[in-house]
Amino acid sequence: MAEAKPKLTRLDLELLTFLLEHEMDVDELSRLANIPITTVFSKIEEFKQKGWISLREEHIYKVRLTEEGLNYAEQGLPESRLVNILKENKELKMDDLKRIFDEKTLKIALTNGFKRKLIIYQDGFLKLSNNIDLSLDALLKEIYEKREIELKSIEEEIKYLLHRNLIEIKPLKKIYVSLNSKLKHDLQTGNYTIVEEKSKLTSEDIISGKWKELKLKQYNLSALPPKIYFGRTHIYMKFLDEVRKILLEMGFEEEEGPYILPEFWNFDVLFVPQDHPARDMHATFRVNLSPVNLDGEIVKRVKEMHENGGIKDSIGWRYKWEKDLASRLILRTHTTTVSINYLYKNGNRIAKVFCISRNFRYDLPDATHSPEFYQCEGIMVGPNLTFKNLLAFFKDFSERLGIEKIKFRPTYFPFTEPSVEGIIYHKSLGWIEALPGGMFRPEILNAMKVEYPVLAWGIGIDRLAMAVLEIEDIRELFSQDISFLRNYKIYNAYSKL
Amino acid sequence: MPTVSYNLDEIYKSIGKQISLEELNEVLEFCKCEFKQIKGSEVICEITPDRPDLFSTEGLVHFLKGILGLEKGIKKIKVFKENFKVEISDELKNIRPYVVIATIRGVKLDDESLKRIINYQELLHENWCRSRKKASIGLYDLSKLHGNIKFELRKLDEIKFRPLEEKREMSGWEIIKNTEKGLKYKDLILPNAAPVLVDSKGNYLSMAPIINSEDCKVTKNTTDILIDSTGFDIDFINSVVSLMIHTITYYGGEVGIVKHQIGDREYYTSLSNKAYQFSLKDFEKVTGLNLTCNQVIDFLEKARYGTKIEDEQIKVEVPFYRVDILHPIDIIEDLAIIYGYNKIELELPVLVTKPKISKKTIIHNLIRDIMNGFGFQEILNYMLCDFEIQTTKVNLDQISSEIITIQNPISKDFNCIRANLFPCVLQFLSKNTSKPYPQKVYEIGDVINLSEGKIITKNKLAACVIDNIVDFELMHGYLFSLLENFNFDLTLSNANLPFGLEERSAYINVNSKTIGWIAEINPNVLLNFSLRMPAIIFELDLTKTFDF
Incomplete structure (x- = not known):
């Protein structure tokens, strides 16, 4: 009795024909046939089970230039x-x-x-x-x-x-497919039958009623589906938006300010003395633009603040304040400049304001430093605000973010007194310094003509994001690897808080 | 933050017991000081720069004893008037005009304490004195000096003495050329002359602010020490001398103050404590804490202040070495610190305000929704950029003058601020050529350029599709659908963009305003970024589109 003719679908025939001449690796087969690799793999698996083909593996190395x-x-x-x-x-x-x-x-x-x-x-x-x-x-x-x-x-x-x-x-495994001699012979001599098998139902089938007679191919449940790259918000932007939502829930208003500004608005108004190391060429980026012309009452008040405190009880920094140094244009080093500028413009008015934006510092990039980084800073202005309230705000904020434990440590900033550093607990990283803040000094409030106490706070947002997103290198927040961004599993991070 | 090193043995000795590192770390927090590591019997810490009196083991111990309740209140030292004086030459007026000198008589030192004092001096030089620019510090064996001290300007070739650690006498020239300190600090003196301190017999004490003389240096056998600080502001250099005195008098001694004379002006070394006052109410207003008078006195004395209460006013005597106190608020902070930040009962502020999200954020999030729906991955790049990437690499040399460059860049990669987004996107793609295609990416971000001398910040959106084959119609479709969703009716008009392929780039216009462009990128440009696949990009000026 003659052996049964092999039954081939059109797709089978198309794929197998490519193998008539010589063996071929799966990648090339997929490329030549213009059929997705996952489909080719599932077909190859089917052919193997039918005993039509043999497989051979080879390890090779792909070499590219750096x-x-x-x-x-x-x-x-x-x-x-x-x-x-x-x-x-x-x-x-x-x-x-x-x-x-x-x-x-x-x-x-x-x-x-x-x-x-x-x-x-x-x-x-x-x-x-x-x-x-x-x-x-x-x-x-x-x-x-x-x-x-x-x-x-x-x-x-x-x-x-x-x-x-x-x-x-790059080491690589190649899988070569070759036809077994029996099938090769059958193909060459036309000893096969084509079966009309449909894999996909069409609208036409449904309308015509043909679907009732159709034999549809059984799904191959073991085949891997193609990888789909979906579009997604950058993981860091997503995190910043969570933070933004929390602050909105707490009644804050969003503000922004310029990246390039005179040192005056970045340092002098914040009582940072002109010889402070943060102001030199190895700490702050200066831009190649001519200095601005500083003028007005505020300049006079700030000069006094530095030279003699500007108010009763304060002695100030006691040096000769120079307008020229304050006029140089720099890239802002902190978003506190947005807070202080808001105070200057709005004066003694009840407010809760925040800003999430980028800042720049002369830091060589490494795992914990970046010359460009985000900060989230804000202020609360109102009667009867106290240091107690600031600590409570930090606690409330971290709880809303899902962080349960927080403790406080004294610290120093030239523009706040008392000053505090809030330290939060992360399950896998332990205690992290993340919440600096304080009350603006009386000298500054006087220069800004603000009578209400001002609670100023910052959130080391890069650090917090790294902790939450479990990123160990700060540069990865600006990752240059598309696969990292596409494959990052955001749920894992948030579920650990 | 300054890194300091404290001697554990000395700490244990003076507090009379060993404490665990955990306990030590806890008390160090009161000093704004953070434990980093242990090396032998030295604890290495980072400390905030405001309390230079705590940069030494001696200063730390003095404060710790207060916190632990072992010794409270203000430090008392015996002060007397020295019978010599300091004559300051008028010639130094615009160079390094002042010196402040004090003495300590009857100190007991040994190798260890001497080493610590010298280390403290160096630490002050670096931090508080800004690498000797603001002030220099010198210590001398007083028994080797005679009569009045002169501070005057001398030509380098006239200066001759044996500098510290050297075997022979050197001229001023040799000092600045051949000694380590000379090379390091020579820019702080005139090109051919330096301020010197000499005694009445002509012996050199030092060439300020560079180096002292070996012949009158302090050794472990020295009992009488002369301290000097030179600089530009009497108050400031006096504070430096105060800090040195605070640390050295840990080893005993009485302090001599000295008369200084410039022509017919005169001033004395000042070691007087300062008086401040505030009320319990002031304290409560700031901290929200309600303390009794007794608590306040106890806490202030633990923080090593002198205290008195008169008519509900807390009168505080601030010791002479507390150079950080500018205003009563600084004392109030100390009180809160001693109370314990972690003991403060938390109380949420009652401050009703209206939340408001910026228009920019709202629009960004709407754009993200749509771009994500199209299947684009959002990416993030630095605003700091390589000038070449913004110009030559994208055929845009003509905008060179609009780009703001950094005067002190850390590297070529960050030598300007980006004026366009798309070069950063191409740069990103160039790092992903081995990753699966198609790559559909977008970035929302700020760019800055210079327009007629004005700094203009623009918020932009750039989107790019790169693949084996890219389809203009599809990209046009994305753009159209995006803008349509914001009620914009867009038209394209021919553009001949320098980075686009000929006849394959266009301006995007809405309401007769040009808000951006769409282009198939010229392979010349693609190859500059090692990209070997076609790409279509559109870039929108969101500031202009949405009137941010």
Whole structure:
């Protein structure tokens, strides 16, 4: 009895035909057939069970150039450039080379030139060795032109390039599919039947009533679905919005202010003395713009505040306050400037105001520092406000955010007295300093013509966000990795509060 | 914040018992001081800069004894008038005009205490004296000095003495060229002359503010010490001398004050305590705490103040070394600290106000809803940016003069403030070329540019689709639907944007205002960012669109 003809759907036939000539890896099959990889995988699984195909795995390495590698692919490796120069000049002194190369490139060229024995140093001169091998450049060029190459094993040359950080290597598993000989023969001789199988119901089927007779394909429940990237608000912005909502519930009003302003509004009005280290070039960014012209009564009042306190009972900082220093334009270093500016404009009026925005400080980026960062700051202005109220506000705020434990520690800010640091407890990170605040000093209230006490507070919002979102590096709040943002599981973070 | 190191043995010795590190950490909080680590018998801490009297083990111990209730009230020292005087030359008027000198006679030192005092001097130099710019400090063995002291200006080549730690005499020139301190502080003196302190026999005490003489330095056998501070403000350098005296008199001694003369003006070293007063009501108004007179007196004495109550006024005697007290509010804070911040009963403020969210935030959130619905991922970039990314890399050299640059950038990556959003978006995408495509991203953020000398901040939205094939119609559709949802009727008009492909960029107009652009990015620009796929971007000026 003749063996049963294999039954193929149109999709089966299309996929299997690609395999007639030679084996093929699953990725390529998906690309050539223009069928999603997940569908191809589920088909492959089905073919295997029917005994139509065999699978073979192979481990390979994908090799790409790094930024530095790209540069060298275009210009040649520094040591090769040195070799080419020596080919023209035969021998050169170090000083000549210093004119040709910048310091860093020269160092790289020499180190590697000697290591690879391309050059020698003799009697004060650099010369070519008799062993000039520039095959590395060719290899770099090859990767450059193909953008990416695939290797079955890692040879010495590749290891060397990796060591020099010129390439990146990604190990990868490839799955090759090949037809079994029986099916191959059947396909070649046309020994198969096509079955009309529908996988998707259409509107037409429903309207025509055809759906009653249709044999629809059974769902493959074990196949992985395609990965869907949804659009989403940035996790940090989402967090800031939660904070904003809490403050609104507490009756606060949102404010904002300029990023670039004279030192006057960032420091002087806040009683920060002009020789305070926070004001120097290693703490604050200055911009290349001419200083502004400061004028008016407020300038006079602030000058007095610094020189003699401006009020009975205060002695001030006792130095000669200079308008010129206050006129320089800088990037604001804290959002307290928004609070104080609000006070200046609104005077003695009951208010609760907050601002969530960016600030800038001369900090080299590392896991805990960023030259640009968010702050959330605000003030409460009103009769009979006390330090007690400020501490209670901190407690209330953290509870609303889901943080149960908080304690307080004395601290110092030039513009508040008393001053406090609120420290909150996070389940996995322990105690974190996150809530600085205090009452604006009487000298400042006097300069602003405010009689009500002012409770000023800040929230180390970056730190708090890092704690809540379980991010260990502050730079990740501005993550440059799209996969991190797409795959971040926000529920995990909030469920731990 | 200054990093200080305290000697545990000395702390234990003076409080008469060992306390656990936990307890120590608790009491350190009263000093605005945070425990960091232990190295041998040294505790390394970070302390706020306002209390330089606590930068030394000696100063800390004095305060701790108060907090622990072992010793209360104000410190008493014996003060007498020295019989020599200090003559200050008029020539120093615009250079380093003042010196304040005091003595301590009858101190008992040893190697350890001497080392600690020198460390304290250095710590004050760095922090409180702003790296010697504001004031310098010198300590000398008084028994090696004779008669009146002169403070005067001398040419560098006339100066000759043996500087600290050196084996031979050096000229002023040699000092600034060949000694570590000379090289470090030479910019604080004139190019060819420096202020010097000399005694009546012509012996050098120091070349201020650079280095002292080896010949009259303080050793562990010194019992009589002369302290000097030079600078620009008598009050300030006097405060520096006060701080040194507070720390050194921990080891005993009586303090001598000295007459200083400039021409016919004269002043004395001042070690007088200051008087402040406030009422219980003032205290309650600030803190919300209700204390009895006895509690207030107890707490103030624990904080090492002198106290008296007269007619419901609390009269406080502030010790001479408390340089941080500018106003009674500073004493009120100390009271609250001693009371214990964590013992304060919390009471929510009763302050009824109307919550108000800014229009900007409302609109941002509406935009986010729609962009997220389109399937775009929100991204966030710094406003600090690389100038080249804002200009050359996106073919926009013509806007160079509109970009605000940083005078003191930390690196090239952050040398200007962005004037457009889309270069930052491209930069972001350039770091994600190995991640799955399509990539649909958007950013809402502020940019700043200079327009006719004015600083203009704009709030913008940039959205980008990048993939193997990108579809202008679809992107136009997103843009159209977005704006339609805000009741805007948009038209496109031809633009020839420098970073766009020819005939494939347009201005976005609503109500005859141009509010942005949409463009297929020129591959030249894409390749500048190592992007090898086509991309379409639109950027909207939200400030203009929504009148923020």
